[in-house]
Amino acid sequence: MAITGVLRPGHVQxxxxxxxxxxxxxxxxxxxxxxxxxxxGRVYLKAWDEHDHHSVVLREADEAGMDFMGFRxxxxxxxxxxxxDVKASGLxxxxxxxxxxxxxxxxxxxxxxxxxxxAIELFAEKEQVGNGMxxxxxxxxxxxxxxxxxxxxxxxxxxxDDLDGTVKLFTEVLGFGLAEQVVAGPDKxxxxxxxxxxxxxHDVAFIRHPAKNKFxxxxxxxxxxxxxxxxxDIITRKRVSLDIGPTRHGIxxxxxxxxxxPSGNRNEVFSGGYISYPDRPTLTWTDDxxxxxxxxxxxxxxxxxxxxVT
Numbered sequence: 001m002a003i004t005g006v007l008r009p010g011h012v013q014x015x016x017x018x019x020x021x022x023x024x025x026x027x028x029x030x031x032x033x034x035x036x037x038x039x040x041g042r043v044y045l046k047a048w049d050e051h052d053h054h055s056v057v058l059r060e061a062d063e064a065g066m067d068f069m070g071f072r073x074x075x076x077x078x079x080x081x082x083x084x085d086v087k088a089s090g091l092x093x094x095x096x097x098x099x100x101x102x103x104x105x106x107x108x109x110x111x112x113x114x115x116x117x118x119a120i121e122l123f124a125e126k127e128q129v130g131n132g133m134x135x136x137x138x139x140x141x142x143x144x145x146x147x148x149x150x151x152x153x154x155x156x157x158x159x160x161d162d163l164d165g166t167v168k169l170f171t172e173v174l175g176f177g178l179a180e181q182v183v184a185g186p187d188k189x190x191x192x193x194x195x196x197x198x199x200x201x202h203d204v205a206f207i208r209h210p211a212k213n214k215f216x217x218x219x220x221x222x223x224x225x226x227x228x229x230x231x232x233d234i235i236t237r238k239r240v241s242l243d244i245g246p247t248r249h250g251i252x253x254x255x256x257x258x259x260x261x262p263s264g265n266r267n268e269v270f271s272g273g274y275i276s277y278p279d280r281p282t283l284t285w286t287d288d289x290x291x292x293x294x295x296x297x298x299x300x301x302x303x304x305x306x307x308x309v310t
Contacts, residue, residue: 003074005082005175006197009204010072010123011054011103012156012218014265015061015310019043021262022058029238030220030267031147032056035129036104044104047220048142049151051128053105056153056218064263065310066215068111068119069156069204071174071197072126076107079124082174083110091115091169100125114169116160117212148231148269150220155202157216159209159309166206167193176203179276180251184287191287194251201252201273214309217258217266224271225255231269235259244305248272250296251285258305265310 016022023043026032032045035054044054052072059067073079086092092112098121100108107125114120132142160166167190170176179201182192194202207216222228225246232246235257243266245257256270285293292299294306 003198005074005078006122007072007074008198009055009153009155010052010070010126011057012069012153013042013057013059013067014215014218014261014263015063015065015067016058016261016263016265017060017062017064018262019058019060022060025240025261026056026058027146029147029234029240030269031145031149038104046129047150047152048145049131050153051130052126053129054126057103063310064265065213066118066156066158066218066265068121069158070109070121070123071203073122073124076124079108079110079122082122085173086110086112086169089169089173091165091173092120094119105129114160115162115165116158116206116209117214118158118160118166119213148220148222148227148234150222150269152221154200154219154221154270155204156218157205157207159207159214159216160212161208161210162212163190163193163206163208167195170195170204177276177278177280178282179280180283180285182251182285182287182290182293192251192285196276199275199277201254201276209309215265216309217268219268219270222269222271228255228257228269228271232257243308244295244302247298248296250289250293251283263310266308 036044043058045056094113098109105127109121109123111121176195179196180194184191191208194205241260243258252273254270254273
């Protein structure tokens with residue numbers, strides 16, 4: 001069965017304190033390709049194997065963090081339907097249409113604020129610019145790759161207070177599945193939700209947190225564990241601020257390393273993880289095993305990893 005409705009994460013717009021330093025980090029360390037700049041001064045980038053014009057947008061600001069995360073849907077008709085469904089659900093606020101062209105090479109977008117305080121948007125159209133190779137008889141990767149060279153923007157982890165309302169909107173209105181969750185205490189309060197609209201362990205994840213609208217990380221996928229180790233080498237060679245890793249998650253089973261851009265926004269590159277078809281049961285972790293769930297090898301919680309957000 002083809003994936004329909006919400007297809008995948010499409011883009012994330014990040015606030016950075018020094019645009020020049022941020023562009024150097026995302027282009028030279030991560031190895032994203034710059035694809036454009038607009039009249040607002042925003043810089044657009046993409047991972048090499050993404051065909052859409054961009055997946056990361058950088059905006060210079062006085063405070064780091066995330067402006068919004070966007071998801072691509074399968075058609076303009078689906079965009080209109082989901083916009084109506086979100087409005088009718090009563091689970092989102094600040095509903096607005098953003099006109100085509102406000103973001104480079106992108107059609108109209110429907111933006112709303114979910115219960116955790118994050119701005120989420122849906123879009124159906126974005127110009128495709130390719131991956132540097134022909135569509136007929138291509139090679140397996142293009143020439144000139146730099147840095148870590150992830151093949152795509154994969155997901156974001158977001159922190160906010162009303163996890164219940166956000167999960168309800170994503171699962172009941174937008175059609176996401178709950179791949180994994182963490183529950184706490186005798187009442188089994190859900191404190192983390194890993195949500196998928198595809199066959200990945202997660203396309204977005206949320207953690208229950210006292211404050212609204214906090215950004216934990218944007219993640220990019222690599223081919224294998226060896227590429228994660230190479231990313232660790234690049235982090236040291238480029239004197240990038242390391243957060244934690246290389247290591248492995250129990251949740252999602254991904255092999256991972258975390259680090260920071262010059263503004264303090266956390267990045268992740270990872271590989272692995274399982275295939276999550278719609279009929280796969282939800283995996284549940286309990287808070288007494290949270291150390292193993294997050295860092296499978298150390299089996300210990302890292303307070304800075306849990307608490308540092310932008």
